[in-house]
Amino acid sequence: MRSLWAAVMLTGIYSFLGASWMLILDAPDVAFTEAAVGAGLSTVLMLSTLALTGTTMKKQATSTLLPLVVVSLTGLALIYGTADMPYFGDPTAPAHQHLMPEFMADTVPSIHEAAGHHAETGVGVDNVVTAVLASYRGYDTLGETVVILTAGIGVLLILGGEKRFSSFFADLSLRDVPSMRHRAILRVATKLLIPYILLFALYVQFHGDYGPGGGFQAGVIFAAALILYGLVFGLRATLKVAPPSVVETLVALGVLLYAGTGVATMLLGGNFLDYSVLEHPLLPGVLPHGQHLGILLVELGVGITVAAVMITIFFAFVGREHPR
Amino acid sequence: MFGIATAAILVTMCLALVRAALGPTVFDRILALNMFGTKTVLLIAVFGFLTRRPDFLDLALLYALMNFIGVIALLRFSRYGLFGESELEQRTG
Amino acid sequence: MALMVDIVSWICIVAGSFFAVVGGIGIVRLPDFYTRMHGGAITDTMGAGLILLGLMFQAGLTLVTVKLVMILIFIFITSPTSCHALASSASINSSASINKDRSSYSDRRDSD
Numbered sequence: 376m377r378s379l380w381a382a383v384m385l386t387g388i389y390s391f392l393g394a395s396w397m398l399i400l401d402a403p404d405v406a407f408t409e410a411a412v413g414a415g416l417s418t419v420l421m422l423s424t425l426a427l428t429g430t431t432m433k434k435q436a437t438s439t440l441l442p443l444v445v446v447s448l449t450g451l452a453l454i455y456g457t458a459d460m461p462y463f464g465d466p467t468a469p470a471h472q473h474l475m476p477e478f479m480a481d482t483v484p485s486i487h488e489a490a491g492h493h494a495e496t497g498v499g500v501d502n503v504v505t506a507v508l509a510s511y512r513g514y515d516t517l518g519e520t521v522v523i524l525t526a527g528i529g530v531l532l533i534l535g536g537e538k539r540f541s542s543f544f545a546d547l548s549l550r551d552v553p554s555m556r557h558r559a560i561l562r563v564a565t566k567l568l569i570p571y572i573l574l575f576a577l578y579v580q581f582h583g584d585y586g587p588g589g590g591f592q593a594g595v596i597f598a599a600a601l602i603l604y605g606l607v608f609g610l611r612a613t614l615k616v617a618p619p620s621v622v623e624t625l626v627a628l629g630v631l632l633y634a635g636t637g638v639a640t641m642l643l644g645g646n647f648l649d650y651s652v653l654e655h656p657l658l659p660g661v662l663p664h665g666q667h668l669g670i671l672l673v674e675l676g677v678g679i680t681v682a683a684v685m686i687t688i689f690f691a692f693v694g695r696e697h698p699r
Numbered sequence: 700m701f702g703i704a705t706a707a708i709l710v711t712m713c714l715a716l717v718r719a720a721l722g723p724t725v726f727d728r729i730l731a732l733n734m735f736g737t738k739t740v741l742l743i744a745v746f747g748f749l750t751r752r753p754d755f756l757d758l759a760l761l762y763a764l765m766n767f768i769g770v771i772a773l774l775r776f777s778r779y780g781l782f783g784e785s786e787l788e789q790r791t792g
Numbered sequence: 793m794a795l796m797v798d799i800v801s802w803i804c805i806v807a808g809s810f811f812a813v814v815g816g817i818g819i820v821r822l823p824d825f826y827t828r829m830h831g832g833a834i835t836d837t838m839g840a841g842l843i844l845l846g847l848m849f850q851a852g853l854t855l856v857t858v859k860l861v862m863i864l865i866f867i868f869i870t871s872p873t874s875c876h877a878l879a880s881s882a883s884i885n886s887s888a889s890i891n892k893d894r895s896s897y898s899d900r901r902d903s904d
Contacts, residue, residue, distance in 0.1 A: 380725075380777070384732065387769060391739065391762070398743070403754050410758060415765035419772040426776040558880075561771070564873040568866070572764060579757065586754045596761065603768050606775045704843055707809030711839075714816030718828070726825050726882045730832055733874055734819060737836050737867060738812065741843055744863065748847055756859040763863060767870040774881050 379425055387418040403587035404504045407579075411595040416685060419602060423692045505583045509590075509670040513648040517633050520677050524630050527684035531623070534691040558607075565607045572600040580678050584667070590674035594681025601682075602689050610693055619690060622683050629680025636672045648673075701749045708745065712738045729773055736766030801849035808842030811835045825882060833875035840867050 390413025397406035508516050576596035583589030605613035637648040650669025712735055719731035740763045747755030815835030822828045844864045851857045 384728075384773075388735075394758075394762075395739075395743075398746070398755065398758065403752075403758060407758055407761060410762055410765060414762070415768055418769055422772050422776040558877075560873060561877050564869055568869060571862075571866075575760065575764075582757075587757060592761075596764070599764060599768055603771065606768070606771050701805075704805045704809050704846075707813050708843075711812045711816035714813075714820050718819045721820075724825060724882075726878060727828065729878055730825075730829055730875070731819065733871070733878070734815070734832050734836050737840055737871055740863065740867065741812070741840055744844065744847060744860065748850065753851075753856040753859070756856065756863065760859070760863050760866060763866050763870065767874055770874040771877065774877055 383418060383421045383425060386421070387414050390414045390417065404502075404589065404592075407587050407592045408595070411592055411599070415599055416595055416602070419606075420688060420692055423689075427692075502584055502586060502588075504587075505589050505670065505674070509673045510650060510666060513637075513650075513669075513673060516673070516677065517630075517637065517648070520630055520633055520680050523680055523684050524626060527626050527680075527687050530688050530691050534694075561607055565603060569600050569604055572603070573597060576600065576682075580674065581671075583674055584670065590677030591681055593674075594678040594683075595685060597678070597682040598685030598689070601686050605689060605693065610690070614690070617686060619687070622686050622690070625679055625683035626687060627680075629676045629678070629683065631676075632679065633673050633676030636669060636676070640669070701745050704745045705742065705749065708738050708742045712742070725777070729770060732773075733766065733770050736762065736769070740766070797849050797852075801846040804842050804846030804849065808839045808844075808846060810839075811842060812839035815839060826879070829875060829879055829882075833872065837868060837871050840864075840871070 390409060394406045394410040394414065397403075397409060576593045579588040579596060580590060580593030583593070601613065601617055604616065640649050641647050648669070650666045715731045715734045715738065719728050719735070722728045722731060740759045743755050743759040743762060747753055747759070812835065815832055818831030818835065819828050822831050841864060844860050844867075848857045848860050851860065
């Protein structure tokens with residue numbers, strides 16, 4: 376298959392199928408992120424790349440038989456390896472034995488009380504995935520967020536940042552073209568929808584404690600709203616809404632917030648990212664305290680960085696189109 | 700009841716895929732893709748009801764959004780789209 | 793009362809599935825791009841609306857219904873809009889293949 380269009384669309388469909396498998400396997404958080412990033416954002420970015428490069432692959436110099444054989448052999452080996460694994464969801468599997476009952480009892484409040492623990496010692500959020508991501512393995516998630524930051528910085532270094540926008544007049548908004556009436560419906564519908572998409576992003580962000588959601592997904596949805604605006608109204612209008620200097624500041628701000636929470640807990644006497652020292656609330660009754668406050672701040676940091684990096688990558692890719 | 704709905708939606712998705720494979724023009728394929736996306740949203744919603752986990756509705760909403768953005772992006776970035784070459788020739792020519 | 797709610801939601805879901813399948817058949821068998829668009833998009837939105845309505849009856853007045861209403865409104869706004877965008881871009885770039893498709897349809901009619 377030589378047409379890159381078809382390849383991109385098939386990749387989008389494949390990401391979507393991957394998300395469905397994850398749903399069936401009872402992992403809605405991962406399915407969420409996969410659907411948002413794979414089926415949505417990656418497809419948009421790859422399509423914007425195709426608009427810059429050609430759309431057919433050059434003829435390959437080597438044969439395609441050898442990679443096919445290697446991939447098939449590896450796949451078969453992996454399938455053979457999984458034949459030995461315990462059944463899905465088996466309670467006697469080793470992964471569920473040693474630390475898992477303690478984690479579960481500590482984390483979910485209902486199991487917490489049933490196990491007779493004192494109410495204040497656990498993490499206390501209902502969504503175990505968020506608890507593990509943001510509290511038990513918070514340091515790893517800080518690493519992931521820094522990786523996203525690095526990706527954004529890499530794109531900025533390679534494709535150029537703010538300076539390019541002024542030199543390339545990259546706006547294809549057809550404000551002064553006679554066939555404008557074709558796009559009126561699209562513009563109105565987009566203007567109608569974008570506030571609600573942003574609201575949905577905020578909902579997913581803060582609902583991550585109780586249901587599928589969290590910082591990564593919310594950041595991607597937020598970026599998707601701005602990218603939608605950019606696709607329909609043109610790059611110049613989007614640059615007015617989200618000026619690159621602000622976006623680039625936000626990229627770093629998110630990671631700063633995350634790491635800053637860790638430093639704050641160190642200053643308050645605990646370990647790095649140990650949220651239990653955030654116990655004493657600043658405004659009792661208004662702000663959550665302890666684990667909830669820690670997870671809130673950390674997820675906020677992740678969401679801000681992910682949204683800003685996605686928007687930056689979009690600007691960098693689309694900003695390179697020369698006016699044809 | 701949900702079984703009937705799921706079966707019907709799956710059949711429609713297969714038909715849409717047939718059109719996506721056949722369709723002589725690229726617009727047929729994009730149309731089929733759009734229909735596939737909408738049916739997928741329905742499938743997720745019905746599946747959520749089937750397995751009694753209404754958390755899936757967030758995912759359905761997300762996928763509806765991604766479907767929309769995907770089609771708009773396809774139209775924006777392809778030569779055949781709304782911003783296609785014919786219009787640009789009008790503008791610069 | 794619960795039985796009536798069940799019956800109504802059954803009717804809605806079955807009707808919605810029927811429309812969805814009809815739309816699918818239409819998109820495969822109709823001769824031209826514009827006719828496929830017409831058949832596909834309209835039945836798509838209608839089928840989606842009915843199925844979601846049926847699911848709403850099943851769920852009762854809970855948060856789940858609110859979310860279903862939001863999905864419904866979203867589909868009602870975006871699905872026709874994207875089909876409109878597609879149709880207008882097809883009309884702008886009316887390439888030879890679409891005309892060829894349409895002329896084959898009129899040929900078939902002429903031979904009646």
